[in-house]
Amino acid sequence: MLEVLEQQDVLVRMHAELQRALKKKPEERRWVMVIDLRKCVGCHACTIACIAENKLPPGVVYRPVLDEEFGSYPNVTRRFIPRPCMQCDEPPCVPVCPVNATYKNEEGVTVVDYDQCIGCRYCITACPYGARTFDFGLTYTENTPDRLPFLFGQSNADDYERRANYEYGEIRQREGEKSPIGNVRKCHFCLHRLAEGMLPACTTTCIGRATLFGDANDPDSLVAEMIARPNVMRLKEELGTEPRVYYLV
Amino acid sequence: MNLKRAIYAISAMALLVGLWGIYVRLTTGHREAAYGSYVVWGLWVAMYLFFAGISAGAFMISTLDLLFHVKIFKGTGRIALWLGLVSLVAALLSIWLDLGHMERIWKVYLQGDLGSVMAQMVWGYTLFGLLMLVSLYLAIRNPLSRLLRLLMLIGLPLSLFVSGAVGALLGVEASRLFWHVGLLPVQFPVFSLASGTAAMLVVIGLFGSDESPNRSEQLWVLAIATVVLAVVKLYFLWADFSQSMYGNVPQNVDAVRAVLYGPYWWAFWILQILLGTLVPIIVLAQPKLARHNSWAGWMGVLVLLGFAVARANIVFPALTVPEIQALTTAFTGPHLSFDYFPSLMEWAVTSGIVGLAVLAFLIGEERLPLRGKEVA
Numbered sequence: 001m002l003e004v005l006e007q008q009d010v011l012v013r014m015h016a017e018l019q020r021a022l023k024k025k026p027e028e029r030r031w032v033m034v035i036d037l038r039k040c041v042g043c044h045a046c047t048i049a050c051i052a053e054n055k056l057p058p059g060v061v062y063r064p065v066l067d068e069e070f071g072s073y074p075n076v077t078r079r080f081i082p083r084p085c086m087q088c089d090e091p092p093c094v095p096v097c098p099v100n101a102t103y104k105n106e107e108g109v110t111v112v113d114y115d116q117c118i119g120c121r122y123c124i125t126a127c128p129y130g131a132r133t134f135d136f137g138l139t140y141t142e143n144t145p146d147r148l149p150f151l152f153g154q155s156n157a158d159d160y161e162r163r164a165n166y167e168y169g170e171i172r173q174r175e176g177e178k179s180p181i182g183n184v185r186k187c188h189f190c191l192h193r194l195a196e197g198m199l200p201a202c203t204t205t206c207i208g209r210a211t212l213f214g215d216a217n218d219p220d221s222l223v224a225e226m227i228a229r230p231n232v233m234r235l236k237e238e239l240g241t242e243p244r245v246y247y248l249v
Numbered sequence: 250m251n252l253k254r255a256i257y258a259i260s261a262m263a264l265l266v267g268l269w270g271i272y273v274r275l276t277t278g279h280r281e282a283a284y285g286s287y288v289v290w291g292l293w294v295a296m297y298l299f300f301a302g303i304s305a306g307a308f309m310i311s312t313l314d315l316l317f318h319v320k321i322f323k324g325t326g327r328i329a330l331w332l333g334l335v336s337l338v339a340a341l342l343s344i345w346l347d348l349g350h351m352e353r354i355w356k357v358y359l360q361g362d363l364g365s366v367m368a369q370m371v372w373g374y375t376l377f378g379l380l381m382l383v384s385l386y387l388a389i390r391n392p393l394s395r396l397l398r399l400l401m402l403i404g405l406p407l408s409l410f411v412s413g414a415v416g417a418l419l420g421v422e423a424s425r426l427f428w429h430v431g432l433l434p435v436q437f438p439v440f441s442l443a444s445g446t447a448a449m450l451v452v453i454g455l456f457g458s459d460e461s462p463n464r465s466e467q468l469w470v471l472a473i474a475t476v477v478l479a480v481v482k483l484y485f486l487w488a489d490f491s492q493s494m495y496g497n498v499p500q501n502v503d504a505v506r507a508v509l510y511g512p513y514w515w516a517f518w519i520l521q522i523l524l525g526t527l528v529p530i531i532v533l534a535q536p537k538l539a540r541h542n543s544w545a546g547w548m549g550v551l552v553l554l555g556f557a558v559a560r561a562n563i564v565f566p567a568l569t570v571p572e573i574q575a576l577t578t579a580f581t582g583p584h585l586s587f588d589y590f591p592s593l594m595e596w597a598v599t600s601g602i603v604g605l606a607v608l609a610f611l612i613g614e615e616r617l618p619l620r621g622k623e624v625a
Binding site for chain 2: 047058059060061064065066067068081083092095096097098099100116117118119120121122124125126127128129130132133134135136137138177179181182183184235239
């Protein structure tokens with residue numbers, strides 16, 4: 001028992017590995033996410049953290065948690081599968097874009113250039129994982145009553161929603177029809193956090209430490225160790241998309 | 250004449266409704282649309298496919314007069330080109346309004362990636378539209394010019410390419426088994442020819458000149474073509490659906506089932522198959538009715554109705570089947586649904602585009618010298 005308690009939190013280890021990876025050239029890193037389905041309890045904290053981090057509006061989600069139920073009573077079980085963007089090495093969403101608005105950056109993360117995207121949504125139809133959503137320009141506080149006696153903080157919430165997020169290290173306020181409204185959006189492994197030496201929001205928030213993140217090109221990293229295990233799988237491997245998100249089952 | 254007036258009035262009303270829809274679209278973006286992040290393409294994309302099909306098909310028909318000089322089709326080339334041009338404008342308007350950032354369409358031309366099927370299609374249809382415009386100008390001003398023949402000669406394979414590209418747009422999507430059919434780019438030019446033929450039945454049957462000596466024969470030939478193409482279309486449907494069901498891959502089977510037995514089964518069985526295919530086959534197979542202006546014209550309308558529904562039945566079902574089943578309940582919110590029925594704003598915009606296209610066609614048909622002088 002004492003031995004277990006004395007173990008280092010994997011977050012500390014991953015954080016140290018992240019600092020090590022950031023010293024390398026971007027093209028020498030291979031960001032990988034490993035999700036241990038045996039540890040995921042389906043709390044959705046990662047989903048909420050992602051929404052808060054990226055200030056996602058209604059209808060836009062980067063990391064839903066799939067809830068699957070198996071068997072029949074009394075042999076019933078549930079499985080929770082967090083589903084971020086798979087950051088495929090052979091992404092079907094990239095070649096279909098008519099204006100090169102979505103592409104793999106030098107670190108191998110599939111990104112969206114909001115100023116280039118025309119909003120045709122072809123990439124959404126091409127993604128086999130449903131990992132992309134369209135920003136319809138909605139806000140949570142829209143059409144809610146203002147200044148009701150018992151509704152405190154409505155205007156602050158409204159202000160918060162419109163304040164800039166920092167996706168891709170860019171300052172973008174939500175106003176009018178400006179991007180990212182009218183654009184396709186997706187998980188980007190929190191590149192803006194990585195650039196500042198922080199792990200993705202979903203990783204730091206995971207209460208069961210089920211989500212692991214790191215540089216698979218570093219043989220001493222936790223993720224490199226995990227993806228070498230025999231109980232690892234990836235979603236829809238038969239499609240040849242080569243996802244960078246691995247699941248431990 | 251009364252019919253024409255009635256169509257003018259209905260089209261003008263449709264356009265008025267459409268103006269409201271376009272106003273809502275331009276002032277509120279896509280918020281009022283029923284499509285979302287799962288069913289990402291809706292009515293406007295289906296109508297784009299529909300109008301683009303008529304456009305390419307009408308061009309193919311125009312070559313009978315302007316390139317091959319088929320005697321029976323003398324004098325139909327210019328009206329067919331006008332039909333193709335108007336349909337193309339309607340198609341592009343429909344897809345333009347579907348974009349998240351309409352003001353960035355120039356990027357496809359100046360910063361486009363020609364490796365993308367969509368970019369190829371945009372470039373193809375732009376060239377095709379320009380070619381039709383110049384061809385029409387020449388057909389009116391100098392119908393015997395060599396340049397016109399050259400343009401028609403280039404335009405024929407181009408019309409096959411652009412209509413095939415629409416099929417390829419869907420066909421390349423390996424993640425949507427319902428679309429991922431190798432022969433889709435081959436089927437689409439056939440669909441285009443069929444819808445162009447049906448549109449010409451309407452043009453000649455309902456709006457043709459009583460003085461045209463070949464009108465009855467033209468209707469008969471177009472009717473035969475419509476019947477043959479309708480049978481081919483049924484064969485394609487059978488081949489696609491039976492193989493999908495036999496293969497029994499859940500995602501594909503679910504999409505086919507959605508078409509056949511889903512909440513909008515009536516659109517397939519009643520509008521697409523019964524009214525849009527079987528009734529026209531039965532009527533147009535009878536020479537007397539096929540040569541009758543009104544019968545032939547209205548059967549053309551029914552075939553077009555069937556094609557509009559068929560476009561929707563290609564686009565929507567593939568998207569209503571979840572990529573991963575548990576996605577349906579994983580996260581809820583606006584525009585995150587796998588069910589789709591167009592919103593009032595979407596219907597209004599489409600009604601406006603149809604109204605505009607019909608009005609533009611009729612005004613051009615009356616004001617431009619599209620009939621009269623025969624070519625060759």
